[in-house]
Amino acid sequence: MPAWTSVGPxxxxxSQSGRATASSDRCPHRGMRLSHGFVRGEALxxxxxxxxxxxxxxxxxxxxxxxxxxxxxxxxxxxQVQEADGILxxxxxxxxxxxxxxxxxxxxxxxxxxxxxxxxxDTACAKIDKDGLIxxxxxxxxxxxxxxxxxxxxxxxxxxxxxxxxxxxAASRIVExxxxxxxxxxxxxxx
Numbered sequence: 001m002p003a004w005t006s007v008g009p010x011x012x013x014x015s016q017s018g019r020a021t022a023s024s025d026r027c028p029h030r031g032m033r034l035s036h037g038f039v040r041g042e043a044l045x046x047x048x049x050x051x052x053x054x055x056x057x058x059x060x061x062x063x064x065x066x067x068x069x070x071x072x073x074x075x076x077x078x079x080q081v082q083e084a085d086g087i088l089x090x091x092x093x094x095x096x097x098x099x100x101x102x103x104x105x106x107x108x109x110x111x112x113x114x115x116x117x118x119x120x121x122d123t124a125c126a127k128i129d130k131d132g133l134i135x136x137x138x139x140x141x142x143x144x145x146x147x148x149x150x151x152x153x154x155x156x157x158x159x160x161x162x163x164x165x166x167x168x169x170a171a172s173r174i175v176e177x178x179x180x181x182x183x184x185x186x187x188x189x190x191x
Contacts, residue, residue, distance in 0.1 A: 011035040015042045022090045024076040100131030105158035115186035123182040
């Protein structure tokens with residue numbers, strides 16, 4: 001799965017043993033996106049020529065040269081990953097803090113909003129808290145975990161664990177409506 005960080009796009013993948021890893025999203029061989037690749041055991045393989053990279057980022061296999069031990073210089077950058085409350089947290093370098101405690105909230109879905117955090121706060125009539133979460137005043141069982149990017153904001157829609165399928169659908173519709181309103185407000189201000 002592709003994702004973005006301050007150091008560029010990453011390929012977020014899980015090995016056969018279950019370990020989550022965040023690798024640079026470009027194969028050093030021909031620049032193909034590794035997020036288009038596939039997992040083989042404990043390695044991520046590029047879909048283009050099959051070069052395989054370990055959990056630590058080193059190239060471990062070049063199919064066109066099966067007897068070659070790839071040099072250590074062939075590698076992809078990897079970032080630290082921590083899993084907490086059903087969310088994978090990626091830290092570029094050393095993490096500044098530990099992932100927030102989200103209590104009874106679990107992830108439901110993610111969205112990209114073509115605006116900044118301030119427009120989302122205005123639209124939601126709520127401020128982001130110290131953990132990066134906005135709790136909607138009208139719907140206290142819904143939380144929005146925000147991750148600002150260069151020209152947009154990623155939202156991870158969170159919902160209380162015990163909510164029904166109907167509530168999950170309603171939460172998705174609520175956040176879709178909030179996204180449309182925030183983007184409209186952003187366009188109005190930009191004009």
